[in-house]
Amino acid sequence: MKKLLLVFSVLALLFISCPGGGGSGGGSGGGNFWAQDTSGRDYRVDAELYEEGIYCRIWFEKSYVGNNREIAREYSKKIATEFDSNIYQKLRPVFSGNLPFDGRTYSTMELAGHLVDGDGKLNILLLSIKGTDPSAGVYIAGYFYPVDLFEDGLIPGAHSNHNNIIYINFPVFYRQNNPREDPYVDFEDMYSTIAHETQHLMNFITTLALRTTYDANGDPDDILLMDTWIDEGLSASAEYIYSGKHNEGRIEWYNGQVDQGLIPFGNNFFVWGNREDEDDQAVLDDYATTYLFFHWLRLQAGGNNILQEIITSTNSDYTAVTAAADKYIPGNGLDNWGTLLKTWMAANAIGSSSTIYGYKTDAELNAIEICTLYGATSIRLYQGEAVYSIAGPGYSMPTRSGNIRYAGLNPSSGAVSDTNISNNDYLLTYNINTVKPENSDGSEQSIGENGTIVASLVSPGFDVRKNTNGSRSAQSSLSGPYPISLTDMIRINKRR
Numbered sequence: 001m002k003k004l005l006l007v008f009s010v011l012a013l014l015f016i017s018c019p020g021g022g023g024s025g026g027g028s029g030g031g032n033f034w035a036q037d038t039s040g041r042d043y044r045v046d047a048e049l050y051e052e053g054i055y056c057r058i059w060f061e062k063s064y065v066g067n068n069r070e071i072a073r074e075y076s077k078k079i080a081t082e083f084d085s086n087i088y089q090k091l092r093p094v095f096s097g098n099l100p101f102d103g104r105t106y107s108t109m110e111l112a113g114h115l116v117d118g119d120g121k122l123n124i125l126l127l128s129i130k131g132t133d134p135s136a137g138v139y140i141a142g143y144f145y146p147v148d149l150f151e152d153g154l155i156p157g158a159h160s161n162h163n164n165i166i167y168i169n170f171p172v173f174y175r176q177n178n179p180r181e182d183p184y185v186d187f188e189d190m191y192s193t194i195a196h197e198t199q200h201l202m203n204f205i206t207t208l209a210l211r212t213t214y215d216a217n218g219d220p221d222d223i224l225l226m227d228t229w230i231d232e233g234l235s236a237s238a239e240y241i242y243s244g245k246h247n248e249g250r251i252e253w254y255n256g257q258v259d260q261g262l263i264p265f266g267n268n269f270f271v272w273g274n275r276e277d278e279d280d281q282a283v284l285d286d287y288a289t290t291y292l293f294f295h296w297l298r299l300q301a302g303g304n305n306i307l308q309e310i311i312t313s314t315n316s317d318y319t320a321v322t323a324a325a326d327k328y329i330p331g332n333g334l335d336n337w338g339t340l341l342k343t344w345m346a347a348n349a350i351g352s353s354s355t356i357y358g359y360k361t362d363a364e365l366n367a368i369e370i371c372t373l374y375g376a377t378s379i380r381l382y383q384g385e386a387v388y389s390i391a392g393p394g395y396s397m398p399t400r401s402g403n404i405r406y407a408g409l410n411p412s413s414g415a416v417s418d419t420n421i422s423n424n425d426y427l428l429t430y431n432i433n434t435v436k437p438e439n440s441d442g443s444e445q446s447i448g449e450n451g452t453i454v455a456s457l458v459s460p461g462f463d464v465r466k467n468t469n470g471s472r473s474a475q476s477s478l479s480g481p482y483p484i485s486l487t488d489m490i491r492i493n494k495r496r
Contacts, residue, residue, distance in 0.1 A: 031059065034159040035167060038131030038140060040490040042159050045127050052121070053080035055088050055109065061127035064170065075185065079124065079194075082187070087195050088122075090242050094304045095202045095234070097312050099209035102218075108202045111209060112164035115149045122201070123165040124194065131493075132169055134481040137281055138492070141193040141483040142168040144200040149208075166197040192239040192247070193483070199238035203231050203311055211316050224316035229269035232287065232485070233294035237307055240295070246364060247291065249482050254288040255369045256478045261285065264371035264462045269293065270318075270384025271436055273488060274446040280492050284482055292365065296344055297321070299360040301328035318434055332356055337384075338432030342407050345386045346416045349409050349426050357414055372426070376464035377455045379429070382446040386430035389454035390461075393423045398452035403433035406452070427454050 033045045047059040050073050058076035065072045088109075096108040106114060113120030129140050144166045152160040173190040203226055211224040239247055257263035262282050267275045269290035275282035297306055306328040313320035318337050326335035333339045343356055351366035352358030359365035372388045373379065379387060381404070391408070397419060398406050407428040408421030421427060429451040436444040453464070484492075 030062075033059075033125060033161050033165075035125075035127060035129065036143075036145070036486065036490075037129065038133075038486065038489045039493050043130060045125070047125055047127070050076035051080040053084045055120075056080055056083045056122045056124055059123060059125045060170075061125070064126075064128045076126075078187065079126075079190075082191055083122070083124070083194060087191060087198065087242050091195060091198055091202070091238055094241055094307050095199050095206075095238065095311055097206065097308070099206060101209050106209075108205050109164070112149065112201065112205050115205075115208070116163050118164065120164070122198065123163050124168060125165060126168050126170040128171045129167070129169040129486075132172060134172060137481050138284070138484045138489065139172055139481050140169050140486050140489055141172055141189075142166060142197045143486040144197045144204070146204045149204070164201060166194070166201060168193060168197070188243065192243050195238045195242040196235040199235040200231060203234060206311055207316070210312060210314050226311075226316045226320070227318070228272040229286065229290045230310065230317075230321060232272075233269070233290040234307060234311055236287075236291045237294050237298060237304075240298075241304060246295075249480070250288045250291040251364065251368065252478055253284050253482060254292060257285070257288075258369045258371045263289065264373060264387065265379065265464075266381045266385030266387045266431075268385060271382055271444050271446050273491065274382060274444065276492065276495060280495060283484060283488050283492070287482070287484065292348070292368065293344055295362070295365060296347055296359055297325060297329075299362060299365075300356055301325075329356070337434050338405055338430070341384060341386060341430055341432065342405070342416070342428065345388075345428055345430060346407065346409050349388060349428070350411055350414050350416075352414050355414055357416060372461040373453050373464050374456060374461045377452060378450045379453050379464060380448040381429065381431040381451050382448050383431055383433040383436060386428060387451075387453060388426045388428060390456070391421045391423060391425050391427050391454055392456045395421060395423070395427075395454060397421045398427075398429075402449050403431050404449050404451040405430055405432055427452075429453055 030046065030048050033047055034042050035045045036042055046062045048062055049057055050060050051058040058080050060072045060076065098105050099108060099111050101111055101114070109120040109122065132140050147155055147158045148161045148163055148165050150160055151162055168190065173186045175184055175186055207223060207226060208220070212220050213222045215221045236247065236250070254263065262275050262279060263285050267282055267285045269286040272286050273283050275285070298304060306324045309324035309327060310320050313323065315323070322335045322337055322340055325340055332343065334343065346357045347359065348368060349370050350357040353361055353366055370388055372390050374389060381387065397408060400406060408417045409426040409428055410422065411426065431449055431451065433447060433449070435447065439445055
């Protein structure tokens with residue numbers, strides 16, 4: 001039990017799309033739930049049940065609805081219908097499975113119901129999350145809190161609703177719609193958020209069945225939480241599987257880094273949130289890059305089976321991804337993380353529609369932009385990071401050292417070489433280290449190593465000598481704001 005309490009004390013601070021709190025949810029018409037604001041404080045929410053569907057229940061925060069009960073009822077029926085007939089039907093074949101638990105086999109949502117002594121219906125609480133400020137550039141669209149699946153009091157200091165529940169920040173989906181001169185709801189965006197958070201819940205349920213060991217009393221003893229970048233990548237995929245449309249904000253952010261930011265200096269998803277001391281919006285780099293990476297996996301695998309393979313893996317780290325990639329994109333050596341990282345980075349630079357070095361027939365992703373570095377001969381890269389520079393005449397491939405590796409990328413021919421590089425080829429410099437020790441607060445340590453880049457000036461690009469920490473001075477040109485998890489928001493607010 002001590003190990004369980006330690007796991008959940010860390011989880012309460014760090015789990016993706018974090019906390020809600022405890023109390024009683026449910027009842028014939030009303031319920032009193034715990035929720036959490038963007039500073040990490042718990043607070044009570046009185047809610048009313050407005051609609052019960054086949055696979056879900058829709059709750060509205062009473063103080064937010066006010067006298068608009070008929071509108072809330074109309075919206076709730078619309079949301080329940082969409083979840084039952086579309087969202088869940090599309091997510092279930094990919095993210096649900098037959099999970100062994102307590103000597104029986106459950107579907108994912110059945111197991112969620114079993115854990116809270118319920119019927120497996122997902123409770124969707126529409127509320128106004130306190131502290132949300134979209135003008136800050138980032139906001140909370142919704143969250144899932146895994147502690148809700150356990151009885152209140154199991155984890156000291158954590159409040160549980162003992163329910164399979166997700167939280168949707170309803171006000172952020174309001175837009176102004178003249179000439180009606182009243183708000184309307186961006187249901188399309190909200191439905192994608194529901195799909196996103198539902199995957200988080202399904203992922204954690206799968207963790208309890210497949211990636212958790214239990215003691216003699218049947219209590220969880222060791223919970224292998226799936227790495228944040230994998231869970232967020234799967235949730236980004238859930239949005240696309242539901243809607244069939246790209247999250248343009250993620251692509252916009254990635255492309256916006258060509259003129260400023262930290263992605264050109266290597267920042268990506270592998271060590272989540274590690275560059276926030278340089279820029280507190282650097283976590284958006286993590287979301288943008290894992291978004292692209294998982295779309296590349298899905299496209300190269302020719303479907304969603306690779307996502308099912310990842311979510312049902314007994315591994316919780318990068319090895320879940322490399323095993324799935326090797327199975328569904330065979331013959332490319334992708335069971336090795338370094339090769340997988342190199343191949344995806346080459347795909348971003350080459351953008352082929354017919355080989356592994358691109359996004360197949362997705363023209364928008366094949367047109368994403370990259371930025372090259374110049375002005376120095378070395379750069380410090382953390383685990384999983386990679387950068388581009390451009391070779392000049394007579395340039396020779398650097399010698400690998402430690403965890404630093406190199407590849408020559410020819411954007412014209414689409415060739416990728418570990419040994420040869422020609423004039424005007426991209427030099428890919430990347431760090432294949434996969435070890436991520438935990439800091440005392442549970443966050444992952446950044447372990448840097450110096451890699452070689454080409455010093456000659458090539459434009460467009462970043463002058464490493466002048467832009468060591470990047471610059472977000474031009475980010476105001478991006479539309480934003482952009483959604484992030486509640487855990488990320490709490491961490492950012494605490495740092496601020």
